[in-house]
Amino acid sequence: MPKLIIDNREIEVPEGIKVIEAADRAGIYIPRFCYYAELGAVGACRICAVKFVDGPVKGIEMSCMINAQDGMVVSTTDPEARDFRRHVIEWLMMNHPHDCPVCDEGGHCLLQDLTESCDHGIRRYKGKKRTYVDQYLGPLIQHEENRCIQCYRCSRYYQEFAGYKDLGVMGIAQRIYFGRYAAGVLESPFSGNIIDLCPTGVYTDKPSRYTGRRWDYERVPGICINCSLGCHITVSARYREIVYLEGRYSGKVNGSFICDRGRYGFFYANLEERPRQGRVRGEDVPSGRAITMAAQRVKEVSESHGAAAIAVIGSGRSSLETIAALTHVCKVQGWRGPVLFDSRVSSESVRTAVSCIAQELAVSMKEIESADFILTVGADPINEAPMLAMAMRQAWRKGAGVAAIDCRSLDWPFQFEQVTAAPDDMADFLAALENSETTVISDRFVAQIKSIAAKIRACHRPVVVCGTEITDSKIIYGAAGFVKAMRQAGQEAGLFYTLPAANSYGAALLDEIGETAEDLIERIESGEIKALVIVESDLWDTFSDRQRLIQALEQLELLVVADFMATEILHRADIIIPTLSIFEAGGIYVNQEGRAQWSPPAYAGGTPIKITGQGGHPPRIIRPDIPAGDISPAWRMAWWLADRQPPASHDLLLDWMGKTFPVLEKAANFTSEGIRLYLPEARRKTARETGGRKIQSLGEYLLLPVAAVFGDEPMAQRSPCLEGYAKHPEMWMAASDARLFDASDGDAARLQLPYGPLELTLRLSERIAPGTLIVYRCPDLFWQQFARSSRFIVPKDRIRIEKKA
Amino acid sequence: MWLWTLGYFILMAKITLVLTVVLLLAAYLVLVERKLLGRFQARIGPNRAGIFGILQPIADGIKLLVKEDVVLDGAERGIFQLAPVIVASMALLTFAIIPFGKPIIIGGHEIPMVISDINVGLLYAFALTSLSVYGVALGGWASNSKYALLGGIRGAAQMISYELALGLSIVPVVMMAGSFSLVEIVNAQAKWPFIIVQPLAFIIFFISALAESKRIPFDMPEAEAELGAGYHIEYSGMRFGLFFLGEYVQMQVLGALIAVFFLGGWRGPFLPGPIWLLIKIIGFSIIMVWIRATLPRFRYDQLMTLGWKILIPAALINIVITGVFIVAF
Amino acid sequence: MQPIIVIGFLNNMKVLIEIAYALYMGFYTTLKNLFRGPFTEEYPEYKRPLPARSRAQIILTSDPDGQERCVACYLCSAVCPVDCISMQAAEADSGRRYAKWFRINFGRCIFCGLCEEACPTSAIQLTPFFENSKRDILKMVYEKADLQVDHCGKDKNYNFYAYAGIVTKSAGKGEHVKEEKPVDVRTNMP
Structure with a gap:
């Protein structure tokens, strides 16, 4: 442990860290452009120069290139060092354009700050400025290369950290250029981070271009709810709308970065079509009135048909508060529900995963980065939980092996070994890995499985990542069993599940019955249920048989829909109640490792000024309130719906949650750091085979709709800037199967499904499990988006391939 | 009976006359003061309401009358509303004993040109000035405001302190006139005004009178710079107007008292008595304005030092000297 | 003694x-x-001619070539001590950044002139005209059309976009004042 003195402050740091990081730990900020904690040091910018007064190194040196050593005496304020840095800034500014007023980085620009702090105001060099031609980098990132100071942060991040190759550095000498070989959309789903990374305005956020300045924003530390990981973000709001999101450092979850789905998945909160008023039988009413009307109607139904004729549907995209409130209200009123899962398979998988996970087994995403072997089972992190792929890449960069048991043609930004297994075989493969029982698996894979098993046994901190979408509860249970077995064998094994929605974990904690929307629809059809209250649910998109859903909804006497997004089902409601998004109401979300995190409200709500002013000047009226500022969060609405009084404040609500639900006992002492929530031993489930229908004969194919990073998640798919990123309808087929159809890559495929025909482009891959058809969910699938965790058995004669012209 | 009725009507006429003159004068003193202050400071002063701002007092009056009468939540309501009345009425009542001319003889009856010739008129005048302390102190206290309370306390302390000097300074005058009646005092100055024989008493009385009227340089109770407006900070509308009126009537009272005690009251050559009295009152008011335009405010300790350590001893010495002279001659 | x-x-x-x-x-x-x-100079009867730099009514001036100077950089609204300026920037078809809407609440303005000092493009300027009181408070709220003028105000020459280096209709890369032609990354010639 070297001890050194920086600016008269003595500090002891671990071996091998750089002086600049040591200074950070001592709370001394050394200016930097190229250095970034996650990316490490390259010594490109020369601005972190400090004076080494005494010790093993002497003189002006770059603090990011020198390891902290015992006996060092460092001065950051030495006149010589300051003079050096002043000159560096002057060199860097020599070619920097004079465009700060029209640059979006202005106000939070590192270069601007350091130029100011080095007191450089007037350019002394009389020569001309170097210019570059900018590139189109897609709808998310604006490129302005003139501003570049050659810190290499973007190329280092993009190529080394994130593992994509299409953005990098070109040219020599004075002509260094950062960009793509040719203009075009960036391929990486993590590209947005270069906006945060760039110390000046070369890459700026395009959707929020010219929207405002950092100092004008209402900024709060938030939680991303576009997947189950719960990455930390900083939310910026202005003029009653969310402007942009940035990654926020978290030593437990995501590090510094976030994926593009999370970064740009917030636009649903700004959309004009969002419900901002109550609506009763086609007539706009204030939201409070809509709630009272709904409460009255529900009461009428309750009186005429009994309380059990009323059912409530919630979802994993609601906050824990909302789910708790709905659960409580249903219990005390005798209503059915709340139903928090859409399909039986999904319910079973998620609830099994949540019951399997325990404090000692769960690993955080940051801990994955230090794993030395990662095995994924039926998980496709890049599509299901993108930042997990980034964490796995960091582990891989440190030398960890990665193996995947999956039926998809996985495309990850790092090397891995795939065992191509059909969904039904995954459990066997897992068992084979666990106890070297190779008799059940196909001979082709025995050698591969044995080698992976040997690798896993040889490492210290293996992590098993298990998906919950294409896997069944047996696999999920098996993954946990495997981890337990490894821990018993002395390995520090960790377990990591990916879950379908931001709060699926929270839903599974509170849902003791496990009833699903499928069950409810059956009850509606049988006339048992007369009134349905749907709160923040995407049932329309996730329920597989849409025709059946429509008929069931029409059978109802009363349909109340409360949501903050204009879902299709909202337009079919008798009573619409608007609710608040996470940015307005805040909320607790429990991520896939049981980490309950609080996201505070970013702004007070209300219709964005962009909408009230129709793009121009805000309306010239004086009013004391915010337009559409009377909407209440869904948890309050839940109580009012039952004609009861909700807890008066959020703190009281947390107290109440802690007292009412044993599993949320810790909620009463909720801290900003978050808490860990796990199911008690008594509520843990045992394995049960519910894998849906299995392939009966050779002539049948298993069609699996799977997650896609863009265009699938219900909130992010509403972002206009992400529209072009969604996949086109594609069907992936094993190359061996294609031979049977005599099909080749790019052909048009036509499927006859019970709910309608499906037209897709055929894609072939060796790594698709034979007998499996993979379709990435996307908005362009014309008849519906595929249900989560649904499987379809398609007979061979229902698949028609048309050769491409 | 008819004589009594006639006497009553004559009295009413005198009261009406005096009140009208005093109130009108008070209103126009405000204008004169503002105009003069403007000129002293090389400004014009009010000139928008009527020609030369002649209607300014009327505009001010209307404004004060129509403004909302605010009584604060925490205020002691009754006392709060009573205080300005005390101040204004006490100042007005003093005019009851000011002689404003030679008695007129109508039909063999002598009609004294004074509302009421009390034989202890001087004591009456001092009693009233003392009572007006209550207006200030109570107004300041009842406002439930720290500034007003500080102003009220300062006012009480200052007025009580200077009352002593005021009273003592006038003792030689009483000794020379041999009466407490203001009429008699004026009559005693038939030959020469007392200012000639009692210049020291005049100076002490004048300074104390300024202090009693709470005008610059003795405006500690109001002290805009520190207390906002002192004891009347929470008053608005006509209640504030009454305090204001009280101050300007008080100016006239002091001018009249100085005229009576030292300048021979209504006596003077050529012009009739009331005119002389008016000239003297207005003259002193103008001098007060001049002082206001020139001098800064005393510090609180300076104020007390001047009162207790200089004026009171000087007044006492003056009494002794006067006594010695009266005994000697 | x-x-x-x-x-x-x-x-x-x-x-x-x-x-x-x-x-x-x-x-x-x-x-x-x-x-x-x-x-005393008696005001409504006699109006003293005020110096050009006296601070009253605010205007938004234009470039010497007649285009809006304001680039909606938010500096004036940031520096405004009474928060009376609000705006929304946007990108015009020509590539210029401009104020989509720009509002000054003169009911709040204290005419301190900090906005003018902060303005990097000489767009916002204070003029000597001060007789702008109104009986209706809403009329004190000036929109962009009320503020925009078609002259340069006090600064007759400055044209921000001639120097800024960003691509607009009037100048591409390397066509601004003191700029070299864009770099060709694909050549290795010195």
């Missing part, structure tokens, strides 16, 4: 004389002013 008393008495006399003189001077000065006559 005696000399001390005499000196003390003389000193006291000196102080008294000083006091008397000070009083005399004070009263003399004020009295002198009484007869000097007022200096």
